[in-house]
Amino acid sequence: MKIILTVVCILPFLLTTPALSAVFYVNGVTGNDTNTCNHVDVPCKTIKAAVDKTPVGHHTIRVTKGTYVEDGMEIVGHKFITIKGGYNDNFAPRICGEKTVIQTGFVDNNDNSLILLNIDGQNIQASLKLHCLTMQRKWTIEETAIKMAIQNYAEAWLTMDHVQFRGFNSNDVVHLISKDNSILHAQITNSRFWNNLRYGNINSMLIKTEARSDGTVYLNLDKLTFNGNCSAVTGPIWLYNSDAKSYCSFDNIIIAGNYNNYRHADIDVSINRT
Numbered sequence: 001m002k003i004i005l006t007v008v009c010i011l012p013f014l015l016t017t018p019a020l021s022a023v024f025y026v027n028g029v030t031g032n033d034t035n036t037c038n039h040v041d042v043p044c045k046t047i048k049a050a051v052d053k054t055p056v057g058h059h060t061i062r063v064t065k066g067t068y069v070e071d072g073m074e075i076v077g078h079k080f081i082t083i084k085g086g087y088n089d090n091f092a093p094r095i096c097g098e099k100t101v102i103q104t105g106f107v108d109n110n111d112n113s114l115i116l117l118n119i120d121g122q123n124i125q126a127s128l129k130l131h132c133l134t135m136q137r138k139w140t141i142e143e144t145a146i147k148m149a150i151q152n153y154a155e156a157w158l159t160m161d162h163v164q165f166r167g168f169n170s171n172d173v174v175h176l177i178s179k180d181n182s183i184l185h186a187q188i189t190n191s192r193f194w195n196n197l198r199y200g201n202i203n204s205m206l207i208k209t210e211a212r213s214d215g216t217v218y219l220n221l222d223k224l225t226f227n228g229n230c231s232a233v234t235g236p237i238w239l240y241n242s243d244a245k246s247y248c249s250f251d252n253i254i255i256a257g258n259y260n261n262y263r264h265a266d267i268d269v270s271i272n273r274t
Contacts, residue, residue: 020057024050025091028066040091047083047102048073054081062087065098069105069138075117075128077154082129096132096162103138104145112171113147119154127157137167144168147175150182151215158186165206168196172208178215179244187220197230206236211244220249227257 024037024044031037031045037053043064044050050061051073058080064087075081085100104114114135119126128148135145145165150156158176165173173196178184186209193206206229209217219239226236236255239246 020055022054022057022059024053024059024061026050026061026063026068027089028064028068030089046070051075051081051083054079058082060084062091062094063100063133064089064091065100067101067103069103070114071105072113073115075115075126077119077121077124077126080125080127082131083133084131085134086132094132099134100132101134101136103136104143105138113144113175115146117148117150117156117158119150119156120152122153124150124154125156126154127159129157129159130161130163132162134164134166135168135173136165137169144171144175145173147172147177148184148186149175149177150184151178151180152182153180154182156182156184158184158188160188161190163188163191165191165193166195172205174207175210176208176217176219177210177212178217179210179212181214183216183218185218187222188224189220189222191223192225192227193229193236194225195228205238208238208240209246210240210242211246212242213244215244217244217246218248219246221253222249222251224252225254225256227254229258 022038025040026047027043028045031043033045033049035042035044037044037050047061047063047068048070056078060082063083063085084094086094086096086098102114115128117126117128137143145168148156148158173193176184176186196206206226209219211217229236236258239248
């Protein structure tokens, strides 16, 4: 069974470009995390090291194809980070089909998230852009692939294009939280969620948004595929509002071959408002 969802909505997706910008490089074979990582000849070995080396500003991290076992990475305020995979060893023009796989290692950011963006405070901004990556669970711990948590008049942006998520268990795969008058913009395109098994927590979703206490979430999904996933009870996309607002746009969404604990069928979209 295949379901195509189309809902039209207006999504503001503006981002002010900071003055400082740089490119960092990651090569899992030739890199070393003690390098400066700001030139193709001196790359980092891990993506986390490159993220940690970025100062405040707008930065791109280019990653060669291969498998990277990564500890928890954290994006802090006033950092605008783009991570692009699929490069060859010389960082020549990339091929998105050449897989750059990020596997969960020891998640040490106190939030069980492979990548965490956590900002708090008025006029604090940050963003995360992911391109041509595969996110995959390695260990048996319950972790989230991407979590964005913003509060107290902060603003953040998430953009994902050609990203795959597979093998995550129990926790939400992508979890977006905006509260206390904050604004979170999220856009996911040309991406796939497959073979993610979420038996334990009935509130675990593939994509979960939480807008609380006058927070706002703008969510745009286009050309996404959900297949081979198992849900404890409800569907792959869960939108939760509590004294807040979510604005959503779904277009060209394919949901096929999924099931939950109660019926072997395609799981659906769940919307909760309080």
